[in-house]
Amino acid sequence: MSDQDVAPVPERDLGEISSPHHHETVAPGVPVRDVTDGGPEMVQFLDADGKRVSRGNCEPYEPILEGLDPETMRSLYRDLVLVRRVDAEGHALQRQGELGLWPSLLGQEAAQVGAGRAMSTQDYAFPGYREHGVAWCKGVPPLNLLGMFRGVNHGGWDSNANNFHLYTIVIGNQMLHATGYAMGVQRDGAVGTGDPSRDTAVMAFTGDGGTAQGDYNEALVFASVAHAPVVFFVQNNQWAISEPNERQFRVPPYQRAKGFGFPGVRVDGNDVLAVYAVTKHALDEARSGQGPTLIEAFTYRMGAHTTSDDPTKYRVSAEVDLWREKDPIKRMRSHLEREGIADPAFFDGIDAEADALAAEIRTGCQNMPDPELPTMFDKVYAEQHPVIDRERAELIAYHAGFEEGN
């Protein structure tokens, strides 16, 4: 087999389901791709300079945005800054040997804060492993995240305390868990009652890489057939470790939703207001019994896949530079300044708060003790198990032998 034997892939008219972004980038062998253009359908309320705009299919979401008061706008900015700071500390602590691994969310703050803040208290989130920003919005203390990546506990947080599930590491598995949970919510009768404190939706988070997995596609089929109250939130950060979008799909995730039988929306993932409004709308629909929605937050992974990865091996720095211009925090700050919603004292105050938070979690992380060895047996079975009991006793006796000088 040689290159000459393989016919070139013909350009095809994909009809209504093509988007300019992907149409330009689908052809194999095209060296330069414009990964910054989300296409004309992408919902955007803040441009890269923080100017208020109404772009894409934004009409259903305008009323939600108009209901946002200045205090909420400022608190969204605060969350963006603090989440970025937590992430930076996580990255630094890993580099200093305090954590085993850290998957950075740098660049995806608006996608996660917008989505997390749109959720109601009773809404349940099923994250992948990068959703530190959603965790923050759901009230999970950052030290619990750090503790999990340090390995001092099994799980790190009580998922029912904040309705934020534990991280799922194998790609895309949690989409099915979320769908099943949402089907349970239906069976609990917690959908469409009209009681805003009772009606519940579920959010399932994954990335562009996850969209190829069987679990992901099966979840979308099940959610559609069950008309389940679930919102699939795909952070398209352009890269599945080293593989760009064109290695993963020809039709972008939001357009594929239609084929499964529910709406898909592409939103500017670096625009916290747009993400908030689109997610709030989708969650309201799910809670009221209108079924699933897929949201594709078009964003960019500014850092490495995890601290084990080196993106300079596979992507050009010019691409990263282009996205730096679209920074979600800079954009929101410009907007607050432009509209006179926040003054310099406010921004200084947030920066000081971020410094304090960083110092607090840094010290807290470093002071976490290693777990006792026998604890590895504690959570294997919910009930007692003879093999576990025997191995635990053997381990304790073995180590006691050293202490006695045997």
Place this chain on the structure above:
Amino acid sequence: MTEMTYRQALHDTLRAEMLRDDAVVLLGEEIGIFEGSYKITAGMLTEFGDQRVIDTPIAEEGFTGAAVGMAMLGLRPVVEIMTLNFTLLAIDQIVNHGAKIFGMFGGQTSVPMVIRTPGGGGQQLAATHSQNLEVWYAHVPGLKVVAPSNPADAKALLTASIRDDDPVLFLENLSLYNTKGEVPDGEQVGEIGRAAIAREGSDITVISYSRATLIALEVARQFESEGVSVEVVDLRSLRPLDRETVCASVRKTTRAVVLEDDWLTYGVGAEIAATIQEGAFDRLDAPVRRVAAAEVPLPYAKPLENAALPTAQDLTKVVGEVLDATRFTR
């Protein structure tokens, strides 16, 4: 002979087979531009092009199933699954299709594919990324499972696996990639299903494979200073299993310990113990002992992970117990 790492031996062998046979193609996540998570496919995309080195979407069942189809039509795909753990996402294609098509289709088509994948813990990759599931595949008729412990065997067995007309699960190990050894130059085609006497001895046999063989050899060297001669059998292949070499060694030494990285219950050691019982019972001086991982999902916390994995210390203790139980004078 050339000294090289296990990683280099795999890379050079893959490249040699790609050059030798146009039908050999590589598929997997991150294997092209990124050159593989563990750099086994470094330089391959540049040298052989994207028709033979295929970066796939993140869908293990997808690319493994596609490789089954390629193999049925005459290609020799070598699939890289990022870790053995992710074979669970592809297990239907491996077990229900790759392993069975030759038989269920009346021998009309074989499935000459290789699945290269690293297993093992010790890298703080937590419970879903650190498993030793080789016995799942070694259980299945139609599959072959090899697990070389050193660079020379990695070369000989990868060559044999690629040329084999049946599907082969080629088990690597994260902690072996940087280990070094002498590798014979030129073409080397190993024999799948043949164990090696990694170290000759006369007092006790330690049976092992893959990473654990290195621990067994280390422990054997330590016992030598105490006047104990430990023979180490490196299985190299888990299916087919070289029962003759195992039994011949135990018949000679009369004592046997299995060191395995997987969990004890229904693990590789259970099969080896049964094999010894059937083939060397009358020569055994003590019950066969097994040293395996703690039966827990492997912890991510470093001290817990270290405590859960079998170590040289664990093996030394059990070998000593067997020797003492048989009144071996040290």
